Amino acid sequence: MTGDLLVILQIAGRRCALDALQVKSVIELGAVTPIPRAPHWIAGITALRSQALTVIDCRRAIGLSANGSDAAWPTDHRAAVVSDGGHSYALLVDGIEDITTAAGEVGQVPGGFGAEWTKVARGMIETMAGPALLMDLSALLTGPEAQRSEIEAAA
Amino acid sequence: MDDLLAEFIAETREMLEASGGELVAWEADPTDRARLDAIFRFVHTVKGNCGFFDFPRLAGLSHAAEDALADCRSGRRDPDPTLVSAVLAIIDRIAQMIDAIEAGEPFPEGGDDDLIAALDVSRETAPDSGSEGGLEGASEGSGPTLHAPAASLLASGGDEPGSAPARRADAAAQRTIRLPVELLDRVMSGVSDMVLARNDLAHRLRQAGTQPTIDGPFERLTTILSDVRDAITRMRMQRIETLFGALPRLVRDVAAECGKQVMVDLDGGDVELDREMIETIRDPLTHIIRNAIDHGIEAPSARLGQGKREIGLLAIAARQSGNTISIVISDDGRGLDEERIIAKAIATGLVAPQDRAGMSRDKVLNLIFEPGFSTAEAVSNVSGRGVGLDVVRQNLEKVGGSIKVTSRPGHGTTFTLQIPLTLSIIAGLTVEVAGHRFAIPQSYVEEIVQGTARALDLTRMGETALVTFRGQRVPCLMLDEVLALAQAGAAPAKEPTLVMLRLASGDLFALAVEGIHNHGDLVVKPLAPAVMKSGLYAGSTLLDDGQPVLLLDVANIAAQHALVSDTRARVLGADDDNAADHGDAGARAMLFTDFTGRRCAVRLELVQRIETAPTSAIDRSAARPRVVIDGLILPLIGLPDAPLAQARVRLLRLSDGACELLYAVREVEDAVELTEALSPVPEDPLAEAITLIGGAPATLIDAHELFARYGEPPVTAQRPRCTLPEGEWARAILAPLVTAAGYDIVPEAEADPSTIGILFEDVYEVAEALGRPLPPRIIRLRDQPDAPAGTDTIYRYDREALLAALAAEAAAVAAARTGEAA
Structure with missing residues (x-):
């Protein structure tokens, strides 16, 4: 991992990292059209040029805001655009900080990162800007329900 | 060629x-x-x-x-x-x-x-x-x-x-090249981006004010762009009609080969899909049709023996739901034989005999898609070795589609093909509800109805709502409730807009929305799987202003609300045509030709009966013609301006319950069923609609307007009354003449002052000489053709003079009566 470019994000007040190769761009988020009866962690869809992006609220997708209050975290007016399985998503986060290089390999921490975070994290990574939690994009995009059922299935 | x-x-x-x-x-x-x-x-x-x-x-x-x-x-x-x-x-x-x-x-x-x-x-x-x-x-x-x-x-x-003739390089009249589809996709999304960039630029130009040096080239850019966009769109899309066009012939030929009679019913030819997809489904469709005719539909004699119609029905319907096209091919043949399929599957080793018990009928039926499977006992020239169905499934699966079969023994087989449209342009309708906009594929939309809840007869049955549409109770879904957008306690809309949606299975339901925005071509893009899971949306699309909207998955929404019947219902419905005719008597009409030669129809409920009246019964002296039928004076319409040549005229007696009027027609054809769509004729107030009856257009008379204009309650006509002289001649010869002329014959005892007395001259003379009371109005008849001078008599065989005298007396009576009334 060392030397790989990472995008550093703030999600729910924590410093997280995404592989820069997975992030196609960072956009100014325009109007978001809500999707009635969609899972709560999907904020809606927005248009990027002629493409429709599914807007994911990362905090909710991790399963955090279920018990916390929404106002606890600021939301960046920018969003990271990622692509998974042929679909494009815009990730709604607290803030998009920087692009930096990894300064080590992905490692685990004794005691883990907490139930919600463990599901979506590949592990801790040292970067030039300090330690960050490296996110597993596909796990994040499946939402909290799927993660929960996976855990139950494993247990 | x-x-x-x-x-x-x-x-x-x-x-x-x-x-x-x-x-x-x-x-x-x-x-x-x-x-x-x-x-x-x-x-x-x-x-x-x-x-x-x-x-x-x-x-x-x-x-x-x-x-x-x-x-x-x-x-x-x-x-x-x-x-x-x-x-x-x-x-x-x-x-x-x-x-x-x-x-x-x-x-x-x-x-x-x-x-x-x-x-x-x-x-x-x-x-x-x-x-x-x-x-x-x-x-x-x-x-x-x-x-x-x-x-x-x-x-x-x-x-x-x-x-052998050398292959000619210039064989193709139109030069074509083959391109990878990805390249087309890239060009297409590039053009879409350009359109959005243009819209953005247009917006900024408007803000900046008029700048002639820029506006001209910008207009040109706009025109070019829309041309390019059209061309790109056409590059990929084709109406499924191009595929359907060849089917009737195919069905005819295959049926002829098999010695069967098959009627084909095509529906949904205007569904557009990718050229590539059309090519992909061409062979599968052909195979299924061949199989259906060869194996499914029985020989005419066998059909008759089972009480079916001699002619088999093959229905092929295409429907689009967002990014899926479903093509349903149903026949009303013998259906699939579960036992034979399983026996064959065991014989060919597809299924182990011990697994048989655990297999559902559905699973067994779908074995026919396994490679190397065929149940046909005789290998025919048409189909036969099971090459069709396994290849059909393979080809469809290759493009992400699917095929399944359902069948009822003796009733027919239905193949349902689902083909995805990764990129498609569909005609769509944008609707609004609770501040959100959604798109509905136009192909489902049967009609848009707007009106008050009362007019639509919107009723709540438990949790379900029903509306009355063309005399039919139709389930109605509230879009805001479906999408959980309804605000608690909000009063239901006073004037909902109903979008009537017809599903591929033929089921009809209404979707209540708050407003319709516009309709146009929508480029549908797939949605993220997490959103698709909700089952409500089929894709997303961008409006012209770049705003994304969701495309509703109409079929799935209906299915979630249990509004879909078995897809076979459509075919079975057609099978039971005759039964349906009696059940649905709501739309029958009397077909006739009026005096201008126009083919017209009037709803059958209005027609009391068909009258035949002598031309003499028509009174055209007033501004509006009247006719006397059964002692009633009724308004008469539909007469030509020129006098009638014939002695008798056919009249349709129409009634709205209180008023009656007669419609003069040249010829009454028949009572027919109104099956085709009614298209309104705004320019002719008397026409409700124009429709097809037996393949030819006919104008459906607007009964409301007709009665509003011409209807009037019938007036009992006082038929003039006469007394006749005694004697065989009067009873046998004079009475029919007088009656036919429209007079009632009363015995002398009932005579009143308005009664016209017809007397023989000799009787009159005697009575006058003896001073007997005489009726006030008298017509005297004489026996000799030549009138003696100075007498006011009529020769008894002088028909014209007699009728004229009667008419004159009757007029005098009428005049006297109106005089009294005044």
């Missing part, structure tokens, strides 16, 4: 090119099952298409090759090199024939039999040692010179390869 023929040639040639590699590979390893299957499919398709086009030689060659290959596939024969060569020779011959057909040149006669004989179909691998001879013979031809026998076979057919 015939389009279909050109397509056939192009397709065959394409397959020849594609199978070129397979042929070589098969030659190298004749036991390669996959190659064998590919070549088998090729000859099978050629055979099928030839039957369609009447190329008996091609059909003969391909049938022979297919037979031989089928034996190999079933293991009855080993694909030895001799066979390979013979098959290759046939394929080469097919290629030459195709070239000749395209060039429009006759192909030299003869030679086919040698090629077919070379296949030696009869020589099957026998389980005993007898097969060795064949194998030995084969080994002679093996080795690097394998293809040589093929060439020599062709030569021995009296037809050197060189003499």
Whole structure:
């Protein structure tokens, strides 16, 4: 991992990292059209040029805001655009900080990162800007329900 | 050249090119099952298409090759090199024939039999040692010179390869190139981006104010862009009609081959889909149709025996739901035989006998899509070896589609093909509810109804809402409730807009929305799987202003609310046509031709009866003509301006319950069912709509307007009354005449002052001489033709004078009565 470019994000007040190769761009988020009866962690869809992006609220997708209050975290007016399985998503986060290089390999921490975070994290990574939690994009995009059922299935 | 023929040639040639590699590979390893299957499919398709086009030689060659290959596939024969060569020779011959057909040149006669004989179909691998001879013979031809026998076979057919017409490079009238679809996709999304950039620029230009130096070129850019966009769109999309167009002929021909009568019902031809998809489903569809006619629909005599109509029905309907197209092919034939399928599956080793008990009927039926499966007992020229269905499924799955079958024994079989549209442009309607906008595919929209809740007869039955649409109770979904957007306690809309949606299964339901925005072409893009899971949306699309909107998955929403009946309902409905006729008497009309020669219809409920009245009963003295029928004076419409030539006139007696009026018609045709769509005729207030009856247009009379204009309660006409003289002559001869002229005959005792007395002159003279009371109005008749001078009498056979006198007296009576009334 060392030397790989990472995008550093703030999600729910924590410093997280995404592989820069997975992030196609960072956009100014325009109007978001809500999707009635969609899972709560999907904020809606927005248009990027002629493409429709599914807007994911990362905090909710991790399963955090279920018990916390929404106002606890600021939301960046920018969003990271990622692509998974042929679909494009815009990730709604607290803030998009920087692009930096990894300064080590992905490692685990004794005691883990907490139930919600463990599901979506590949592990801790040292970067030039300090330690960050490296996110597993596909796990994040499946939402909290799927993660929960996976855990139950494993247990 | 015939389009279909050109397509056939192009397709065959394409397959020849594609199978070129397979042929070589098969030659190298004749036991390669996959190659064998590919070549088998090729000859099978050629055979099928030839039957369609009447190329008996091609059909003969391909049938022979297919037979031989089928034996190999079933293991009855080993694909030895001799066979390979013979098959290759046939394929080469097919290629030459195709070239000749395209060039429009006759192909030299003869030679086919040698090629077919070379296949030696009869020589099957026998389980005993007898097969060795064949194998030995084969080994002679093996080795690097394998293809040589093929060439020599062709030569021995009296037809050197060189003499075949050279393939003409300029064969195609329209130059075409093939492009990878990804490239098209890229161009298309690039153009979409350009349109959005243009819209953005337009917005900024408007803000900046008019700048003539920029506006001109900008307008030009806009025009060019919309042209390009149209062209790009057309590059990919094609109406499924192009595919459907060939089906009636195919059905007819296949049915004729099988000695069956089949009626085809096509629906949804305006659904557009990717050209590529059309090409993908062309063969599957053809195979299914052939199978349905060959195996599904019974022979006419068998059908009659089962109480079905002699003519089988094959219904093919296409519907679009977001990024899926479903094509439903239903027949009303004998249905699939579960037991035979399972027996066959066990025999071919597809299913272990012990697994039988655990298999549902559905699962059993879907075994027909397994490779190498066929239930047909006799191999026919039309279909037969199960090549169709396994290839059908493979081809569909290759593009992410699916196929399933449902069947009821004795009632028919329904194949449902689902084809995805990764990128499609559909006509859509944008609706609004609770501040959100959604798109609905236009193909579902039957009609948009707007009106007050009362007018729509919107009623709540438990949790379900019903509306009345054309006299039919239709379930109604509230879109805001479906999407959980309804605000608690909010009053239901006073004037909902209802979008009437018809599903592929034929079910109708209403979707209540708050408003309709516009409709136009929408580019549908797939949604993220997490959103698709909700089952409410089929895709997303961008409006012209760049705002994304969601496309509702109408079929799924209906299914979630249990509004979908079995897809077969449509066909069964058609099957029970006659029963439905009696049940649905809501739309019947009396068809007639009026005096202007116009073909008209009037709703049957209005027609009391058909009257025939003498022309003399028509009174045209007033501004509006009247007619006296059964002692009632009724308004009469529909008369020509010119006097009527005929003595009697046919009248439709229409009633709205209180008022009656008569419609004069030239000819009454029949009572008919209104089955076709009614299109309004705003320019003619008296016409409710124009519709098709028996294939010809007919104007449906607007009863409301008719009665508003002409209706009036009937007035009892006081028929003038007369008394007749006594005697046989008066009763037998005078009475009918007087009655026919519209007078009532009363006995003397009932005579009142308004009664006209008809007397013989001699009786009158006697009465006058004796001073007996005489009726106030008298017509005196005399016996002699020549009137004695000075007497006011009428010769008793002077019809004209008599009727005129009666009319004059009657008029005087009427005048006197109105005088009294005044």
